[in-house]
Amino acid sequence: MNMSHGQDLNRRDFIKISSLFLAGSAAMSTQIGRTLSGNGDALADDGRERVVHSFCEHCFWRCGIAAHVRDGKIYKITGSEHHPLSNGRLCPRGTGGIGQIYDPDRLAHPLIREKKGGKASYRKASWDEAITYTAEKLYKIKEAYGPQAIAMLHHGFGYTFFKEMFKAFGVNKFAKPSYDFCCGPSHQAFLFTYGHEIGTPEGIDIINSKYILFFGTHYGENMHNTAVQEIAEGIRRGLKIVVFDPRFSTLAGKAEKWLPIKPGTDIAMMQALMNVLITENLYDKQFVAENTVGFDELRAEVERMTPEKAAEITDIPAEDIREIARNFARYAPAAAVHPGRRTQWYADGAQRSRAIAILNALAGNYKMPGGMVKYEKYKIPKGAPHHYPEYEKEVWSKYPLFTDIKPENTMGSHEVIQQAIDGELKALFVYGVNVPETITMGRKTALKALGNVDFLAVVDTLPMEVTGYADIVLPECTYLERYDELDGGRPYRTPFVALRQPVVEPMFDSKPGNQIARMLADKLGVHALEDDVETYLDKKLKRAGSSLEEVRKTGVLLGKPTDLYRKTGEKLTFETPSGKIEIASSKFRDAGFDAVPRYTKHPDAPEGFYRVLTGRKPMLTFGRTANNRFLNELPTARENEIWVNPQVAAKHQLSHGEQVHLKNQAGVVSEFPIKVKVTERIRQDAVYMVHGYGHYFKKLKWAYGKGASHNQLISNYDIDTSTGAVGFENNFVTFIKEA
Numbered sequence: 001m002n003m004s005h006g007q008d009l010n011r012r013d014f015i016k017i018s019s020l021f022l023a024g025s026a027a028m029s030t031q032i033g034r035t036l037s038g039n040g041d042a043l044a045d046d047g048r049e050r051v052v053h054s055f056c057e058h059c060f061w062r063c064g065i066a067a068h069v070r071d072g073k074i075y076k077i078t079g080s081e082h083h084p085l086s087n088g089r090l091c092p093r094g095t096g097g098i099g100q101i102y103d104p105d106r107l108a109h110p111l112i113r114e115k116k117g118g119k120a121s122y123r124k125a126s127w128d129e130a131i132t133y134t135a136e137k138l139y140k141i142k143e144a145y146g147p148q149a150i151a152m153l154h155h156g157f158g159y160t161f162f163k164e165m166f167k168a169f170g171v172n173k174f175a176k177p178s179y180d181f182c183c184g185p186s187h188q189a190f191l192f193t194y195g196h197e198i199g200t201p202e203g204i205d206i207i208n209s210k211y212i213l214f215f216g217t218h219y220g221e222n223m224h225n226t227a228v229q230e231i232a233e234g235i236r237r238g239l240k241i242v243v244f245d246p247r248f249s250t251l252a253g254k255a256e257k258w259l260p261i262k263p264g265t266d267i268a269m270m271q272a273l274m275n276v277l278i279t280e281n282l283y284d285k286q287f288v289a290e291n292t293v294g295f296d297e298l299r300a301e302v303e304r305m306t307p308e309k310a311a312e313i314t315d316i317p318a319e320d321i322r323e324i325a326r327n328f329a330r331y332a333p334a335a336a337v338h339p340g341r342r343t344q345w346y347a348d349g350a351q352r353s354r355a356i357a358i359l360n361a362l363a364g365n366y367k368m369p370g371g372m373v374k375y376e377k378y379k380i381p382k383g384a385p386h387h388y389p390e391y392e393k394e395v396w397s398k399y400p401l402f403t404d405i406k407p408e409n410t411m412g413s414h415e416v417i418q419q420a421i422d423g424e425l426k427a428l429f430v431y432g433v434n435v436p437e438t439i440t441m442g443r444k445t446a447l448k449a450l451g452n453v454d455f456l457a458v459v460d461t462l463p464m465e466v467t468g469y470a471d472i473v474l475p476e477c478t479y480l481e482r483y484d485e486l487d488g489g490r491p492y493r494t495p496f497v498a499l500r501q502p503v504v505e506p507m508f509d510s511k512p513g514n515q516i517a518r519m520l521a522d523k524l525g526v527h528a529l530e531d532d533v534e535t536y537l538d539k540k541l542k543r544a545g546s547s548l549e550e551v552r553k554t555g556v557l558l559g560k561p562t563d564l565y566r567k568t569g570e571k572l573t574f575e576t577p578s579g580k581i582e583i584a585s586s587k588f589r590d591a592g593f594d595a596v597p598r599y600t601k602h603p604d605a606p607e608g609f610y611r612v613l614t615g616r617k618p619m620l621t622f623g624r625t626a627n628n629r630f631l632n633e634l635p636t637a638r639e640n641e642i643w644v645n646p647q648v649a650a651k652h653q654l655s656h657g658e659q660v661h662l663k664n665q666a667g668v669v670s671e672f673p674i675k676v677k678v679t680e681r682i683r684q685d686a687v688y689m690v691h692g693y694g695h696y697f698k699k700l701k702w703a704y705g706k707g708a709s710h711n712q713l714i715s716n717y718d719i720d721t722s723t724g725a726v727g728f729e730n731n732f733v734t735f736i737k738e739a
């Protein structure tokens with residue numbers, strides 16, 4: 001395989017980072033070495049053991065952690081008993097945080113790209129030089145092209161200080177990939193239907209439910225800690241679950257019924273369930289009459305989708321569809337359809353999520369035990385407002401239903417990529433996003449964008465692929481070595497504010513994001529972050545009725561439990577345009593889209609090819625944990641496999657355990673081979689692989705060349721023109737046997 005990694009020739013080539021600039025080498029000359037190797041007593045303090053409470057950064061769930069420190073070294077991470085999202089327990093990734101902080105491949109110094117004799121390489125820079133260099137580049141680009149020529153792509157919780165810095169600088173283009181391909185459509189769909197988002201954790205009263213339908217949600221594999229605990233508790237209390245999934249997932253293994261639905265047909269199935277609920281008069285008529293608008297429009301739309309018609313589309317027998325709809329109605333209101341998490345698969349993710357929202361409304365389960373609930377947030381009174389310069393636009397996305405609440409992000413990440421390709425963007429600031437392997441427009445498109453900007457700055461902890469294209473690499477310390485913004489904006493059963501705090505001092509020449517952003521703000525001459533981070537957090541916690549000193553003890557501040565359920569006779573109100581649950585959405589209609597969800601067919605696989613379905617493993621969160629040597633000790637964590645139905649394996653003469661390359665419909669061949677897993681657990685028209693493997697940067701010692709990269713195999717993507725989310729499941733592969 002050539003070294004272009006799928007990149008077309010452009011002005012920014014991929015360069016390797018010398019081992020001299022990574023932690024392993026830096027440690028050789030310091031006492032930190034013994035800590036990295038896992039057997040030292042370096043950084044010894046007073047010899048006593050201490051426990052620091054903070055929160056995990058290995059996925060967006062942000063569970064509370066208790067980091068156990070002995071002789072100045074973190075030797076164990078357990079679940080915080082104080083934090084409502086962990087309840088004393090973590091998933092494998094959460095406990096594996098030690099593998100991140102003590103990773104010998106960590107970035108140890110700021111690096112600047114330079115060209116000598118026509119050859120590009122990195123050289124070590126001081127922080128002052130790196131910050132000055134970055135600030136000068138950003139300043140010049142803003143002067144020459146305006147602030148709209150700069151954008152930040154971000155992932156993870158530490159971006160907030162950079163965002164404040166950019167806003168004070170007049171830049172207002174922010175995007176996170178997880179909106180595009182994960183939860184964005186679901187949040188928007190529930191917002192437009194109920195007037196509030198479904199939340200993280202999703203507002204389903206799992207523990208008290210009797211019957212929950214899941215469409216492709218991979219709990220137990222994607223490890224949303226609290227939800228997994230709640231499902232286990234729910235099942236213990238008698239919860240029955242039904243799983244629609246082309247693959248027999250871990251969750252399907254817990255289900256009363258697994259329905260191997262044809263990929264891309266969920267909306268047809270949801271319409272058929274609605275059809276049965278309506279034609280058999282099983283929906284909650286009083287709830288619908290009092291609290292919803294648009295029921296007649298829905299009835300007219302789903303009339304045609306009889307179970308028999310849906311059976312032809314979905315491959316699920318009509319009698320199963322009827323039975324499930326009837327059971328759903330029988331258990332309602334203690335029944336729900338779970339919204340799932342990664343909800344953008346094709347170009348209709350928002351309408352698919354709207355169909356889920358509507359099924360819940362037909363069950364009349366809103367604010368009922370076992371149904372859909374509205375969690376509350378811990379309310380922190382606002383501080384003095386910032387006075388940012390006027391932005392040219394508050395929201396940059398061109399998609400009408402991208403968001404209509406105060407945006408955390410102002411455009412889709414695919415829009416950032418497209419603007420870079422089109423030459424509209426000149427500078428890209430990347431915080432924690434491994435662009436070539438994360439942007440779901442595929443690696444080739446992502447690399448084209450990286451190659452087209454005049455300036456690329458990357459903040460990361462590890463030499464992820466994106467760092468090899470950067471003009472400047474700013475090494476952040478890990479989440480175990482820094483403060484971040486308070487986690488206080490999320491609604492939950494018990495509202496909370498959580499503190500991320502340093503467990504140990506930053507190692508090597510890395511710095512916390514809050515300091516890097518502060519140094520950049522100072523150099524740019526803007527005043528975004530007026531206080532040092534401890535003063536800032538203390539002031540905010542005092543507004544919340546506590547203090548930094550107090551919250552440091554347990555890492556969390558708890559509010560009064562949410563009053564979850566409806567009172568008898570309570571009149572419900574919804575913050576939608578009509579004040580009701582909008583079964584027919586006025587927002588969708590006004591923006592020129594279907595007011596009620598409609599099924600559209602997605603293309604089938606070409607002959608000899610199979611639709612690529614993706615998911616997760618409980619010990620991998622993509623870039624964050626790919627190189628984690630401790631998690632890598634688990635044999636099933638080391639590489640991904642391609643799941644192949646036995647009949648497909650026979651047709652292509654594949655055997656279990658064999659290594660193959662994958663080739664997609666556009667002729668792209670996976671850079672590394674992948675192991676075949678022959679299993680009845682997958683339909684014949686699809687294959688399945690875990691995303692996040694096949695890393696091509698050799699400096700990632702534990703991740704390099706392990707399995708195949710899913711992102712490399714994305715050549716086709718579909719944009720939902722309502723919300724601007726990106727679907728990528730219209731990609732198909734076949735197999736190339738090793739010679």
Ligand code: SF4
Pocket residue numbers: 056057058059060061062063090091092093094095223224225621
């Ligand atoms: S679910 Fe696992 S990875 Fe995610 S925050 Fe919790 S412990 Fe960390």
